[in-house]
Amino acid sequence: MTAYLDLLMFAALVAAIMTGFPVAFSIAGVAVLFAYLGWLLGVMDISLLGAFGQRVFGLISNQVLIAIPLFVLMGALLEKSRIAEDLLDTMGRAFGQLRGGLGISVVLVGALLAASTGIVGATVVAMGMIALPTMLRAGYDPRVSAGIVCTAGTLGQIIPPSTLLIILADVMSNAYQQAQYEQGKFTVEALSVGQFFAAALIPGLVLVTLYLIYVLVRGALRPQDMPPADLRQPRPSRAEVLGAIVPPILLIFAVLGSILGGLATPTEAAAVGAVGALLMSGARLGRFRRVIVAAAVALILLAVAAGVFPVRLQRGDLGIGSYVAGGAYVGLALIGGLGILAALRNLLADRVIHDAATSTMTMTAMIFATILAAGMFSLVFIGLGGEDRVAHWLANLPGGATGALLVTMAIVFFMGFFLDFVEISVIVLPLVTPTLILLGHDPIWLGIMLAINLQTSFLTPPFGFSLFYLRGAAPDEVTTGHIYRGVLPFIALQAVGAGVVFFWPALATWLPGVMF
Template identity: 45%
Template sequence: MDAALLGQLMAAGLFLLIILVLMTGYIVAFTLGGLAILVGFAGIAVGAFDQSLFAALPNRFWGVITNPVLVAVPLFVFMGVVLERSGIAESLLTTMGQLFGSLRGGLALSVVLVGALLAAATGVVGATVVTMGLLSLPAMMRAGYDPKLATGTICAAGTLGQIIPPSTVLIFLADILQGANSAAQLSLGNFAPDTVSVGDLFAGAILPSLVLVAAFILYIVWKAIFHPETCPPVAMTPAEKAGLGLRIVGALIPPLLLIVSVLGSIVTGVATPTESASVGAVGALFLAAVKLFADAYLGAEGDPKRDIRLFWFWLVAIAVLGATAFAFGAAGLLNTMLGLLAVALIVILARGDLRRSYLQTLFYSSKSTMSITSMVFIILLGATAFALVFTQLGGSAMVQGFLENMPGGQFGALFVVFFIIFILGFFLDTFEIIFIVIPITAPVLLIMGVDPIWLGVMIGLLLQTSFLTPPFGFSLFYLRGVAPRTITTPMIYRGVIPFIVIQLLALAVLWIFPDLATWLPNELFRSDAPGTEGAPPPPPSFDEGGGEDEFL
């Protein structure tokens, strides 16, 4: 048998074998890297794989570890974990629940809004789902909510961290699409292609994520109007109503301050995503210090005097931070945050109880960040070995031929890839899908003329469903772990189905209106860039059948 054909068969067998082994629950990184190396040695034995390529594997590993773009990942993870452990997320959830709880569906609305805010401030799905499950689910059950609506809302709102910047999923997607786009454009004869940066995908995801949040809210409003018995209002006590406005301001300012500092610096071009991640990490430490300081010196939770003092404190802090950011950019903002953090730490460390609390928060946040980051990067190293072996066995050429010969041209190829990702989301984690499927399929789709920013946002939105789809959706597991025994697993599964349908409808809207993903990054980063006129064309809408001749 011809060595090239044999290599392609081995590449297809490697892909299927990895999917099967992953479904058994074996360690992802060892599955990807181990099976790839074993199949590579088998390819050497039959003459389908060049053994010298294995010598390049350490350099590839080193390139992954030293990639400056990926430095943002542990910083954003650390930022999210600090906010969760410091109690800022809990305060926000409690206060927003009091704000909307008196409305039918108000608690569910507060969960969605808080989920969106925490996603933009943290991007940590597991911590968000667990926090809302511990705090909101009991309150919703006491209020008489339908368990399916309550659990579905919490799971769906918790997964918004997958698509709302600063999402670690978008960071990895941007890194993969950057390389894929460069290779695709070079193969098409474009030797000065536009780059695909993390900032592009962050900007591209903003409008689609807002559409998704609005769709969740509209569904809850529809339930409140036509099925009011599923989401009754909550009676507010006089103590909860007193000073609610000031508490709302005090609870909203910390996450909003972090969102503006991080995303604002990226969108305005003041800082790169990695630089803004450092601002976010320092900002989270500062907010945690302020939370401890307020608990110790400004009064207890619910004390009106505390609310007034916090209001004036944040008013002054915003004025100082805004002035330094305007005058000196991201560097001035970071230095000011460091200075305020130093002052807060001096006050905190003077008291033994506060010192222990802050150091415990720092220790557990660092430990959790190390665990999450190590898990993701070891999977990435295994995926690097898989990509090398799969590509050199001829798998990429096989995939390219398969997609280019799909009926419907570009539309058919996109539909098949998206369908495969959706099905794999029932069984595999988000990062597993990213590192296995995207490096294989993205270069082919980009050669066929798909806009890389639109493709990245579409994939990010689709991958979000992997956290919701039974039977292995991670958000379902997170909520199952903290839900009371009266909430059964089938209830959780049935509860997320409407939100999965909403996400699929949001994908259809983004497919029909691709400008939702491409307009903002083009306005911010590419309107004056040279060579914009040579950028890839936008993706097709449903009424464009396409054909192979279009892409030749």
């Protein structure tokens, strides 16, 4: 029994999580229990737990992970201020009169919201409350409607910016450095979040394309499943379409453009996104709109001008032009600050900022508590010999490096039926990815393959989170069975998308190679 204590520990973890007890406490509790069990049986050195304090300090001082609460706040502001709702309504009226048009609009809106919020729960709930009733009223099959809404909502996990990619970048960078140390390299390279954002962009668009092709083909072959919407519903004007689409697109360019262009770190870009979402949300509420719009323009001008002509006023050799530019920059910053205060005034008056802050703190606490607990779990698992067992097992699988990857992908997919992406990312992946990198797999390509797999975990019954989110927001006529059956074709499309990236690795490696 003592030889298999690490495997029993993993089985106990799955059982504890399935009881419904809070995940972070389940992980930490199982770790503590098996640490003392291993110590009593003489198979683990309990002093290894002394390294837990270093892991906690490493987590709270990790500059990359600071981006998570900022991106979560950005998405929460867009959701609570109903900007996402306006986008859904406008796109639905624009495409609804086509066969399968509502499905197309939901997929496109899902992609836009994914690139501007990155929060699966908010997107699925918003579309479940707004788009799903519209699709049902138009005569859409409940299974098709539920499947499209669930799947479009999960795009926030693969299209940057996303919390999954931030966590995965940290995990893969650590695994890559560990693999280099084991190869005898002492000058090691690290991987950045920006590289993973760039790598995920094209595969994310490939998945969007696959969804759109499926909706169009199904609309043509089975028109009774996706009939056109009510023709009496007015099509939106060009001004309405631009008013709904342009602000999220500007936010996407501000965040992703600053990261991929090398102008800002992911944390700095997340701060830009949070301020941008704050201004957008404040402007939507009507009061002080001109001040807020002027502030947004001033901040954009400030960012561009400071990048083109930077001024350092503490230097003693500045000319008159530098002083004029510095004064202009100060004026633009003051206008921007005034607009931020006006936006905050609007959001506080309508209690939008209260709801967004509560949502942000809840989700951030869940993610970081899980990462902390996983640090304890991995320490104990390593102390019980689990890491050596996994490395030996992967290295000796038939099929070499490809066989090891396929088996890992199958295990991650199976775990997605029961575990959340955070738990899989911070517990399972640190154990297997160093060995897979040592076997010769490109770490960035490997990370994107795993990201697509983890995105699928949101759709797989019985515990896919998107299924739960939609179940809570869907009308009564949509049953759990409709939701489960509706996502099955899209799970198959996820497998096709993973296969495309598997056979054409350049889809994931070309853009980061060019940009970084």
